[in-house]
Amino acid sequence: MSKRASIRATRPGFGLFLALAIAVSSGTMVAAGLLPQSAPLPPAAASLASGPEQHGRSAGDVAEQEHGLSPNAVEVGRVLGLPVSNSMVVSWIVALSLILFAQFATRNMKRVPDGAQNFLEWVVEGLYKFIEGIIGPHLTRRTFWFFATIFIFILTANWAGLIPGVGTIGWGHETSHGFTIDQPLFRGANADVNMTLAMALVYFALWVYWSLTEIGVRGFFKELFGPKGDSSGFMKWMMIVVFFAAGCLEVISILFRPVSLTFRLYGNIFAGENMLEAMARMIPGLGWLLPIPFYFLELLMGLVQAVVFMLLTAVFTFLMCQHEEAASARE
Numbered sequence: 001m002s003k004r005a006s007i008r009a010t011r012p013g014f015g016l017f018l019a020l021a022i023a024v025s026s027g028t029m030v031a032a033g034l035l036p037q038s039a040p041l042p043p044a045a046a047s048l049a050s051g052p053e054q055h056g057r058s059a060g061d062v063a064e065q066e067h068g069l070s071p072n073a074v075e076v077g078r079v080l081g082l083p084v085s086n087s088m089v090v091s092w093i094v095a096l097s098l099i100l101f102a103q104f105a106t107r108n109m110k111r112v113p114d115g116a117q118n119f120l121e122w123v124v125e126g127l128y129k130f131i132e133g134i135i136g137p138h139l140t141r142r143t144f145w146f147f148a149t150i151f152i153f154i155l156t157a158n159w160a161g162l163i164p165g166v167g168t169i170g171w172g173h174e175t176s177h178g179f180t181i182d183q184p185l186f187r188g189a190n191a192d193v194n195m196t197l198a199m200a201l202v203y204f205a206l207w208v209y210w211s212l213t214e215i216g217v218r219g220f221f222k223e224l225f226g227p228k229g230d231s232s233g234f235m236k237w238m239m240i241v242v243f244f245a246a247g248c249l250e251v252i253s254i255l256f257r258p259v260s261l262t263f264r265l266y267g268n269i270f271a272g273e274n275m276l277e278a279m280a281r282m283i284p285g286l287g288w289l290l291p292i293p294f295y296f297l298e299l300l301m302g303l304v305q306a307v308v309f310m311l312l313t314a315v316f317t318f319l320m321c322q323h324e325e326a327a328s329a330r331e
Helices: 023-034 043-050 059-065 086-106 115-160 193-225 234-282 292-330
Strands: 075-079 082-085 169-175 178-184
Touching (some): 086 193, 115 193, 115 292, 193 234, 234 292
Antiparallel strands (some): 075 082
16 A cells, blocks of 8 residues: 555645734745754654564554654745745745735725724734733834734634644545544644744844844943942942843843744644644544544633733833833833
8 A cells, every 4th residue: 555645634624714914924934944844754663664574564553653743844845946844834824814804804994993894903902002001102113013913923823723624634644543644734833843933033133123223232231231220339340240240141041032932832832733633543433522622722822822922022122122111201
């Protein structure tokens, strides 16, 4: 029997979610080469696959035991010679859906909104007031476009990854338990570390730009290394040394922020998809029933992770730019 069968689905597919534009989605193309796009078999499985007659088991039996989502996205094609993974396909679909929805909701603007316009304005206004309460009006006016976009995109991508068919339509092979997907055509966008890393790096670049434009180069380094409080004499020099050392630690912390943002989002979404996969395979014949309670948990987790990513980036920005914000508030 051929290991690669035609494209099939293990559960029915539905239409994909709708949503708003995000420039970050193009970052997946930039980051796509950072990690391998196909998952190699572990040494034990490779040896079994290469010599089934010696071990009494076929490669299909090995794959049958290897359940769970691969940590690497699968390359499904190439565009202009650049690899396109299944997670990139989902991120593009989500971004395009958001753009089309925003165009649809704003094509005939009304003073008294209704329908799609009312929903979009409700989302945007609610997010604006929420962010303004955290970082203040001045920074909100400058940065809201990013925080709102990143929240809407992450939330939509997280929920789109839960649609039946994502992860269960693709190339696979027949086993004694039915058809097994080896290379899914679709994969949750944020279940790929390249996507979350791209968003974290874009934010880091914006954070540096906002910080330098808000408090200047001198204020930037003063905020990191400058002594705080009033002191004189020997204590003043002691404080200079202490705050310089603290500033060096802060620089290390800042450099690790993209890493923490990347793996916090990726880890939670990847773990959630593996949990759903495990529940679907736990009891043969009940794969459609057991994951249902966990779907609701993952819907909540998708919302929580979008809020956490947005809040962390907003707070990091405020902590560096709060002096300028305070001065603007006094004016």
